Every structure is written in C-alpha cells, then in structure tokens.
Amino acid sequence: MIDLGRYAFAVLASYGIGLALLGGLVWHTLAANARARRALETHERRSDNG
Amino acid sequence: MSLWEYANPVRFMQVSGRMLPWVAAGAVIGTVGGLGWGFLTPDDFRQGSTVKIVFLHVPAAMMAINIWVMMLVASLIWIIRRHHVSALAAKAAAPIGAVMTLIALATGALWGQPMWGTWWEWDPRLTSFLILFLFYLGYIALWSAIEDPDSAADLTGVLCLVGSVFALLSRYAVLFWSQGLHQGASLSVQSGERMSHVYRYPLYLAMIGFGLLFLTLLLIRTRTEIRKRRLAALLARETRA
Amino acid sequence: MRLLAAEGLAVSRGGLRVIEGLGFTLDAGEALVLRGPNGIGKTTLLRCIAGLQPPAAGSIVLAEDAVAYAAHADGIKPALSVAENLAFWARVFGGTGAAAALRAMDLEALADRPAGALSAGQKRRLGLARLMVTGRPLWVLDEPTVSLDAASTLRFAEVVRAHLDGGGAALMATHIELGIAGARALDLTPYRASGAAPARPHSFNEAFA
Amino acid sequence: MRLLAAEGLAVSRGGLRVIEGLGFTLDAGEALVLRGPNGIGKTTLLRCIAGLQPPAAGSIVLAEDAVAYAAHADGIKPALSVAENLAFWARVFGGTGAAAALRAMDLEALADRPAGALSAGQKRRLGLARLMVTGRPLWVLDEPTVSLDAASTLRFAEVVRAHLDGGGAALMATHIELGIAGARALDLTPYRASGAAPARPHSFNEAFA
C-alpha cells in the first residue's frame, strides 16, 4: 500500500467520490439502456403475436 | 454522405452499435489506466500526495465545459436542420456533463481543504463551475418537465442558446468580481515546464480516457433515448388507432 | 370571394396525425359546420387554421390577419368589467363597434359588472361579442354555443347570419344544432388519420414510429 | 324514499339573492332537470345543494354524505393517467367499480393516457365516470353533456337511467336535451328573486341595501 501521508483523507475521498459518481453514472446509463431495450422488445414481441 | 444519414435514427443505431465496443474499450483503458497510473505517481514536493487528485479533477473539469459546447452544437443542429437524433443527443449529454461538473467541484473542494484551508472559496474558477452546474440542472429540469418531446426539444434548444451566452457573461462577471486562488492553466504550451513529465503523461491518458468515456456514455444514452422515443411512438400510435 | 382554401391537409396532436387528406374551401357569405365524434380532431384543426400550430402536411391558403378565433377559453379577465374587456380587444384588433357588440349579445345591462361575476352563459356571450369587434372576415369558432340558453343561441345565430351577409365567413365545430340557416356541414369522420407512416416525419412520434 | 327536500329556499350569489321561494322534492328513482335562462342561478342552486355554500333562507333536507357533485371543472389532474385519476376518487369516496365506470363511459382504450392529453369531450366523460365511483345516491350535475357528442350523450343518459333504477336520484342543470326518459323538468324563471329586502340579512349586500 502506498503511503499517502497526511493528505490521505483528501486523496482517498477524492478518488472515492469521483469513482462513485462515475460508477453511478455508468450504472444508470447501462440500467436505463437495458430497461429501454427490454421494454421495446417486449412491446414488439407482443404486437407481433397480437 | 449527408449528416441526415447519421441523424436518421435507424442509421444512427447501426453505426453507433458498431462503434460502441471499440470506443468503450478505449474508454476503459484510458480511464482505468490514467487514473491508476496517476494514483501511483510519486508525491509532489509542495503539494504532497494531493497532486494525485489532478488526474480526476482536470479531465472532469475539461469535459464539463466541452460537454456544454457539444450540447450547444447539437441544439443548433436541431434548431436549424431539425435532426431529431441531435436533439436527443443533447438531452443525453446533459446528465453526463452535470456529473462531470460535480466531480470537478467535489474533487476541487476536497483539494481545497488541505491546500487553501477551506472547502469552498468564492474563487472565479470555482464560481463559474457552480454556475455551469446550475445551467446543467436547469436544462435537465426543463427537459423532464415538458411532456411533449417536440416542444421540449425546441424549448431546451432555446434555453441552451441563451444559457451559453449568459454562462460566458457570468464568467467575465465573476472574473471582475473576485481575484481568486486557483492556479492558471499549467498544461498550456507556454508554461510547459510547470508540470513535470511524471504527472503529465498519466494526465494526458486520463484526459483521453474521459473523452472516450463521454463518447461511450453519450452513444449509449442516445440509444436509450431513441428506444424510449420509439416505444412511446408505437404506444401512441396504438392508443390512437 | 375565397376566404379559405385547405388542400391535402393533415393536422397532428401530441405528435400524431389525427386528420389526414382533408380539403375544403370557404367563400365569403358561407358557413361551414364541422362535426364528428369526441376526439376526432376538430379543436386541433381549428387551431391549425387560426395559425396557432403548423399543419403536419398540406396547405392552408388564407389572407393574412383574416382569422378571428374563439375557443373554450374566452380570454376574459375576471377583474376587468365587461365593457373594459371588450374595449381592450377592440383596440388590439383596431376594430370598432364595441357598443354594437354589447347590444347584439344583450350584455348592455351587465356592461359595468366585473367579468368574474358572470354566469357561464353570460361569459360565453362576452366571448362571442369579442368576435364582432375584431373586424375580421373569417370566424373560427370552437363549440360556440356551449352553456348558452335557447334565447342566446338564437341571438348568436342571428349575429353569424349578419356577419355572413356582410361578406364574412364562419367555420364552426359543434355537437349541437346551431340553427344557422344555409350552413354547410362537414363530417370529419372519413378523414380520421390511417396511422400510415408519412414520407417526411414532422414530429418525434412520426420520426421514431 | 325521499332523498332531497327543499322548502322556501333562497340562494344568493355575490351577496345578492338570485332565487327565492323555491321548493321541490326528489325521491329515489327520480331525475329533475333544472332549466332557465343564463344567469338565473342554476349553478348557484346546485352548489348550495352540494353543501358548498349555505342557503340564504329556507331549508334543504338531505342525508349526510348523499351528494355527488360534478361541475364545469372536473377535478382531473392532467399529470395522472385516466385510470389513476379515477382510482384516486374511488379511494377517497370509499367507492368501488372503477373498472365498470371506465367501461360505462367508453374510456377503457384511454385508461393509460395522461388525462391532460384528452379532448374536451373525453375529459368530460372522465368527469362523469367519477360520479359512478362515488357510490352516492344523489347526483348533482351542472351542464353534464357539454362537449359530448351524440353517442356519448346517449351513453350518459343510459348511465343516469341505470343509476335511477338502482335507487339513486339526479338533479341536473342544462340548456340542451339530455334524453333521459321520465325526467321531470323545473323551470327556475318564476323563482327569480324580486329584490325585496329580506327579513334577516344574510350578507353585507343585504344588510346595507
């Protein structure tokens, strides 16, 4: 483990918050995309059958 | 090939689908590589380990501005040429820009605590970013408040134009209003010596990574919007029939 | 004299076409009554002709500043008196004859009453009086006789008749009998949009359907 | 069974009496249609019976929680879907049968549409469907068929008929024919207030006249 010295909190918190925000954004993007694709597919399947 | 080809939903879905894996791979390499490399760089003699924050802070800050510019261009294309996909792309970009702004603000605040002894200072750089964040919020709120997509696209387009002018004005106003503590652009060509190579290359890599990350997310989110619109259009046609 | 000509008209609401392939003309002295079930698109068509929304396809030919439009909402300010409301619209449209309009709609006794203190039918009458002060030849009316009693409906028919005789024209949507002699009727039911994809998308719903 | 009895009723609007000396009764299974020229006081009378304003004189006898009132404004939230709007009122009134009401008013196809995207007549139909989920015996309706097309007016008449047959009653103000078989009519013109000073002033305008 590298030594961050007395600024450990600032650095770790920055990376923590930054990565958490990025991760949240990526997750939201993928989840919304999957949701939209599923919704569209179910709809198209239903209207193909019906 | 005309722009309409790409702005046509079907064509856009095809092209973006083919591009996505490559762009996404580049984004992962750039972001993970840049940030990881950056995290392992040695401490700076003055700033200590806090210098590592720069690899998140600077790319995020640059993207925050670039994304607004991209939204402005997309809005103009929509207003002038009525390409529906470009309106959706502007809509899709806004949350990414807002998150980038938030990252720049948060890392800046965390950096400010050890460097300047305060979380927040009304420095012009920081202040203009706060204002930019407000513009993103307003833009997103307006999109989500209007149900009719045609009106929403037009109104947010107008807001983006007027907002850009006033974002620029605010920047000058803020510069006039306070001197500030924030460092200038040390990456620019003239002041090349200010940042040593140890930090410079990982920073370049992270910046490329963030750019590709934005492109990836933008493509996915635009595809999401297109699918949502398609579903809405199909449903609307069914209930009407 | 031709006041209005529509050809190959399609109008859309909520991004979807509701009416397609409609063509009709309206000459001076004519009245045309639009009919059709709820939701067929009468209101949408009238807004289109009034210039409040663009048509999705086709053409509408009419002289500039020819239309006076009256919808469900009458543009009446409750805090102003009946006479003040009317005088304002008269000035905006550069028209005259506010006094005559009050008389024609039997509103003279109520002229100084604040418009907010009118009953539903009285308010409607004020809304119709406004048409008379616009001085415009083509009246576009959406359900004009809603809330009117029998006597007022008669009076309204007379006013429209006089307008037609003076070289005007009227296009009206309604579900009930207006009692205007010589009015043509146009049922919109055959023009209900088929839902087929249009050649050039006009809205998000069309571009992505 | 007697659902409503009014005696010596006077109602006032803007502090002045508009109707005086009115008396009538309404039994289960009966429908009463109020008629009269614009501004006579139909809306005012109905609000009084719905309990929204007190009568200026006389008495109104009815069971508590017996009235379902429907006015020009339908209490419809444009952001909620048709089904959600109806379900809300069903829960508030502890009533059931939202599905049946949707069917009766031919709104099933529109159930998931936001109510803001309905045409004038469709909105009205939703407002009338609300009555059916209240489960209340006495319907008090102000111009219920405004904006309805012929088919919907018929459907409305059937719904009212069924309500009457089920032991309910209906009091309605209108200017047009409702087509409800066996409905009594009551013209309010003879009850127009004379303007004589009342024995006991009910408002500022009366106390100082």
Place this chain on the structure above:
Amino acid sequence: MLALLIRDLRLAVRAGGGFGLGVAFFLILSALVPFGVGPDRAALAPVAPGILWVGALLACLLSLDRIFALDHEDGSLDLLATAPLPLEGAVAVKALAHWITTGLPLILAAPLFGVLLQLPPAAMPWLIVSLLVGTPALSMLGAFGAALTVGLRRGGLLMSLLVLPLYIPTLIFGAEVTRRGAEGLGAATPLVFLAGITLGALALIPFAASAALRVNLR
C-alpha cells in the same frame, strides 16, 4: 387520507410536479447571496446561519401555492370538501405532503449549502436539528396562508405577505439555535421554543386552515 397523501406525492414526483425544485431554489439562493455580498469569507461566515434559515423559508414559501391552488382551479377541492374526509384531515395531509416534498429534501441538502456559505463546521448539526424541528411548522403555517388566498387569482405574492410574519418566530428561534451552536453556546432554550411553536402549529392550524378553505369555497 392515505390515498390523498399518495396522490399528492405522486403528483409532486411526476414530470412538472416540482419535486426537488425547492432544493434547487435553496441552492441558487445560497449561491446568490455571496454574489451580492462579495466573496469575502469574513463577511459571509457571521451571516451564514441567518441566510440559510431565510433561504429554507423562502424555498418553502415558493412552493406553497401548490398546496391548494391547483386543486382549487380544477375543481378537486370542491370535490374533496364534499367527500367523506374531514376537511381538517385533508389539510393536514396536504401540509404533510408539502413537507415531505419540500422540507425533507431541504434538510438533507442543507450541509452542502452550509459549506457554500462558509458556515463553521461546528454549527452544522445544529442547523440540521433546527431545520428538522422547525420546517414542519413552516409547511403547516404555509398551508394556512394558502387556504386564505386560494380563491384569488395569482395570490402567490399576497400569500407571501400573509405568511412571512407568521414565520418570524420560527425563523428567529431556528436561526438562534444555529448561531448559538456555531458559537458553542447552549442552544437548548431556543430549541425548546422552536419545538413548542411547531407542536402548537401542528395541533391548531389545521382547524383555522380548513375554516378558511370552507369560506373560500362557498
């Protein structure tokens, strides 16, 4: 009652319903004051508790007209008054919905705005406690003001005028709690007063508000 609460919350969350806009307004206000006052930290810190409380109060105020005005316009209020709910209950539920959609997000976001206004860190917990105790009174008093002005077209500004004086005691004690907390003095006394005001408002105002509503409906 529950149906009403759920409907009001759902309406607030739906597009255009304005959920979260209270917070946005609070944010903007906290950002504006420094623009007016200047970037100097020495000038800002002492006024921060006061400004934050005034900001919370204004954010609350701006969303008050949602409580009844829309329901009045579209006739829902007439129908609610004839429904088998006690009107007092409906008023209380609507105030509660207002608090959940405005007060609560405000409280969650307050620490952030404290940072912007250079509020001393020691004062932060006191700010949150005082908002938690005080904002329910703001929603309830606001419902009263909204009930008084519901018949008037665009009564918003008039309502502000009526409500703001009612807010003054809450504001004084709330800001006092935060200020004393910031300076490390005992903040218990103003906190008790604040709680007292809130409890009193919650117990009594529904009756006054529903009486006002009944007058406006007739």
Place this chain on the structure above:
Amino acid sequence: MLALLIRDLRLAVRAGGGFGLGVAFFLILSALVPFGVGPDRAALAPVAPGILWVGALLACLLSLDRIFALDHEDGSLDLLATAPLPLEGAVAVKALAHWITTGLPLILAAPLFGVLLQLPPAAMPWLIVSLLVGTPALSMLGAFGAALTVGLRRGGLLMSLLVLPLYIPTLIFGAEVTRRGAEGLGAATPLVFLAGITLGALALIPFAASAALRVNLR
C-alpha cells in the same frame, strides 16, 4: 401595443392584481434578514448592499409568473398570438408592464430598506442608480423564463431555477456598483457593464422569448 400596456397595468392595480406586493415582499425580506442574522450593525452593514440586491431580485422573481401564466390559462395568449401585433412586441410590452409594476416601486422604496439594513448613506444614490439600470434586464430575462415555462402547470419554481443563473451577471455588477459606491471607490466600470447587459437583454431576449412562446402555444 399601448392598449396592452394599459390593460396589464390596470390588471395589476385591480384588486388581487398584486401591485405593490413586490415592494411588500422586499420589505419583509429586508426585515427578515436582521431577524436571521441578528441585529448587530457591524455584521449587517457590510452585507447590506448584497442583501438589498438579492431582495430586489427575489421580489422580481416572485411576480414573474404573472407575465404570461394568467393570459395562457384564460386563452388571452392564443388570441394575442393571432392579433395583428408582432408577438415580439407583445412580449416586450408585457416585460415593460412587469417592470413598471415591480421594478419601479422597488426602486422608489429602496432607500427605506437601505435604512432598515444599515446601508451607509453614501451608498444610497449608487443603490438607486444601479437598480434603475439593472432591473429592466431582470424583467426582460424573467419574461424569457416565463415564456419557457408557460405551458407547465405551476411552473413557478422551475422558472426560478431557469432564471436565476441568468440573473447572476446583473446581480454581480449591480451589487458591485453599490458596494464600491459605499466605499467611495470608482463605480463607473461595473455600471457600464451593467448597462451593457441590460441593453443587450432588451434588444435580443424578446426574440428568444417569443420563439419559446410560439412553441408553447402550438
């Protein structure tokens, strides 16, 4: 055009029209801040110019929804759009009416509130000049925000969110003029900027606002 101006002014003055409520709000805010901040003159005086400007801005903001919302609801806006006036002109006239009924009374009343907030007397003329030059831009930008949100039920809070960032340059320069005036420094530079923003807004915003209005009407 003149008819429209007269009608708007008359509507504002009529009962319930809200004339003077802007001033009342300004008064209440100026009164609230000392309650929140504490009565200490040393704390108040330096922040007074900023608070006064923020107060003027909020008072302006709160009355913005009057510009178009009522006319949209009752259908007047549809009729105005089909009337022989250019819509840009109608927008400008309505913004002017808003300024006359809100900005002007505010300017007249400002010295009074300056006293309440312990504003140094030397700053008074600068306060008035800066308000006189800056508030027209506030009304015009507000008309733009109102035009964007006019179709939305209760768009008030959303409109605040859209409009406030647009107000920031005006606020900064306006408060700067007053502050420099108070300290006896040269205030000409910010005053020129302020005037520039106002002139630019007056020249260009009517077009943006009427474009937004047309979209919302269709």
